[in-house]
Amino acid sequence: xxxxxxxxxxxxxxxxxxxxxxxxxxxxxxxxxxxxxxxxxxxxxxxxxxxxxxxxxxxxxxxxxxxxxxxxxxxxxxxxxxxxxxxxxxxxxxxxxxxxxxxxxxxxxxxxxxxxxxxxxxxxxxxxxxxxxxxxxxxxxxxxxxxxxxxxxxxxxxxxxxxxxxxxxxxxxxxxxxxxxxxxxxxxxxxxxxxxxxxxxxxxxxxxxxxxxx
Amino acid sequence: xxxxxxxxxxxxxxxxxxxxxxxxxxxxxxxxxxxxxxxxxxxxxxxxxxxxxxxxxxxxxxxxxxxxxxxxxxxxxxxxxxxxxxxxxxxxxxxxxxxxxxxxxxxxxxxxxxxxxxxxxxxxxxxxxxxxxxxxxxxxxxxxxxxxxxxxxxxxxxxxxxxxxxxxxxxxxxxxxxxxxxxxxxxxxxxxxxxxxxxxxxxxxxxxxxxxxx
Numbered sequence: 001x002x003x004x005x006x007x008x009x010x011x012x013x014x015x016x017x018x019x020x021x022x023x024x025x026x027x028x029x030x031x032x033x034x035x036x037x038x039x040x041x042x043x044x045x046x047x048x049x050x051x052x053x054x055x056x057x058x059x060x061x062x063x064x065x066x067x068x069x070x071x072x073x074x075x076x077x078x079x080x081x082x083x084x085x086x087x088x089x090x091x092x093x094x095x096x097x098x099x100x101x102x103x104x105x106x107x108x109x110x111x112x113x114x115x116x117x118x119x120x121x122x123x124x125x126x127x128x129x130x131x132x133x134x135x136x137x138x139x140x141x142x143x144x145x146x147x148x149x150x151x152x153x154x155x156x157x158x159x160x161x162x163x164x165x166x167x168x169x170x171x172x173x174x175x176x177x178x179x180x181x182x183x184x185x186x187x188x189x190x191x192x193x194x195x196x197x198x199x200x201x202x203x204x205x206x207x208x209x210x211x212x213x214x
Numbered sequence: 215x216x217x218x219x220x221x222x223x224x225x226x227x228x229x230x231x232x233x234x235x236x237x238x239x240x241x242x243x244x245x246x247x248x249x250x251x252x253x254x255x256x257x258x259x260x261x262x263x264x265x266x267x268x269x270x271x272x273x274x275x276x277x278x279x280x281x282x283x284x285x286x287x288x289x290x291x292x293x294x295x296x297x298x299x300x301x302x303x304x305x306x307x308x309x310x311x312x313x314x315x316x317x318x319x320x321x322x323x324x325x326x327x328x329x330x331x332x333x334x335x336x337x338x339x340x341x342x343x344x345x346x347x348x349x350x351x352x353x354x355x356x357x358x359x360x361x362x363x364x365x366x367x368x369x370x371x372x373x374x375x376x377x378x379x380x381x382x383x384x385x386x387x388x389x390x391x392x393x394x395x396x397x398x399x400x401x402x403x404x405x406x407x408x409x410x411x412x413x414x415x416x417x418x419x420x421x422x423x424x425x426x427x428x
Contacts, residue, residue: 026292057289058302069331071302071311073287075271078240088272088285092331095309097285117283117306 003212010205029053068093079103119143144169171196185210217426224419243267282307293317333357358383385410399424 004020017036022029035047048064061070072089087100095118102112110127125139137150152163163176173195178188186209193202218234231250236243249261262278275284286303301314309332316326324341339353351364366377377390387409392402400423407416 026294028291054289054291058287058300069311071304073272073289073302075268075287077242077268080240086272088287090285090304090311092309092311095306097283097304097306 001213005210005212006207008205008207027054029055066093141169170194180209215427219424219426220421222419222421241268243269280307355383384408394423 001024002022004018006018006020008016008018010016018033020031020033022031029052031051031053033049033051037047038044045064049061050064051059051061053059056074058074059070059072061072062068063070068091070089070091072087075086075088076083077086078084083104085102085104089098089100090096097117098114099117100112100114102110104110108129112123112125112127114123114125115121121141121143123139123141125137128136130136134151134153137152139148139150140146141148146168148165148167148169150163150165152161154161159181160177160179163174163178165174165176166172167174171194172192174190174192176188176190178186180186188205188207188209190205190207191202215238216236218232220232220234222230222232224230232247234245234247236245243266245265245267247263247265251261252258259278264276264278265273267273270288272288273284273286275286276282277284282305284303284305286301289300289302290297291300292298297318299316299318303312303314304310311331312328313331314326314328316324318324322343326337326339326341328337328339329335335355335357337353337355339351342350344350348365348367351366353362353364354360355362360382362379362381362383364377364379366375368375373395374391374393377388377392379388379390380386381388385408386406388404388406390402390404392400394400402419402421402423404419404421405416
């Protein structure tokens with residue numbers, strides 16, 4: 001049994017908390033997620049979500065207050081001996097369906113396409129990993145006709161990652177520092193600034209994650 | 215490459231034809247299906263459907279005239295070392311989602327549950343195979359609060375099957391004889407009668423199937 005506790009500080013929205021408990025049962029995993037809203041006025045179903053997952057195969061999420069299901073299925077097919085990873089996601093209440101395909105040319109080069117059946121929008125992304133440490137991710141949004149860019153690098157022995165991203169359509173530049181060690185608390189700090197609002201202060205979000213094994 | 219040609223005779227609706235062509239490509243299969251409506255006024259998209267399938271994993275169907283997708287995903291999870299076969303089916307345009315679970319206790323005993331998320335209806339079925347030849351299938355429809363029954367038996371060396379069924383809600387008794395040999399034409403003859411209309415003639419449908427390997 002695994003548990004995750006997450007604390008989040010956002011200069012705009014104050015603090016938030018999130019907890020996740022997962023239990024293995026054979027080849028599936030049952031998971032319950034809560035937010036602080038579940039407890040803030042005594043125990044309630046607000047912010048409660050349940051899930052059943054077979055790792056690598058499917059996830060079924062149930063949002064208890066909304067009474068809504070989300071289904072996700074993952075599959076791999078071989079194209080000329082290379083894997084094409086396919087993901088289908090369906091949010092039933094919203095009637096939203098998204099298909100995602102990632103073609104793995106080799107460990108350094110990947111191409112992804114994401115297609116939303118409802119809006120018809122398509123996003124393409126190329127992921128290039130340089131010497132296993134630096135990742136470049138240009139992405140193209142077909143509907144907006146814009147390019148987004150991201151670069152990330154693993155530092156300090158590999159548990160830490162620095163990431164910079166720029167979203168052309170919103171003109172938002174983001175910088176992120178995250179640490180995800182195996183056995184101690186992890187954290188993430190994100191600073192973002194809208195380059196169209198030159199004199200506004202950057203937005204700052206800090207998040208800490210504790211993992212427990214019981 | 216495989217092709218199937220099917221001819222159908224229905225005393226109420228005259229003849230119909232259906233053809234299916236499937237091409238294997240690695241671990242997926244591409245399939246096109248047409249009906250006689252596709253050709254009846256010169257070639258058209260009427261009655262045309264396309265599909266891509268990874269056997270045992272997923273099927274994506276595209277109905278060309280309706281411009282509609284149907285997604286089906288199949289998965290197996292183990293419950294106490296016995297397989298629970300799960301199927302998810304989503305017709306996007308209709309926004310219909312159906313979940314089906316079949317628990318295989320042993321080769322002779324199976325229990326199935328079928329749940330339509332939209333109507334909320336649930337159907338339960340127990341399948342018992344007696345000495346590998348005779349199959350009994352009582353089924354319960356929760357919404358209608360009715361039981362349906364079916365019995366089938368393999369005869370004449372195993373390629374032929376006789377089946378009798380009774381649907382309580384519609385009071386329809388059906389008798390079916392089908393033959394599905396590996397290398398020659400198969401057929402199916404179905405006679406059904408509504409027991410609430412004692413003096414009406416039975417409805418008769420005959421169908422012949424040819425399989426080709428190219």
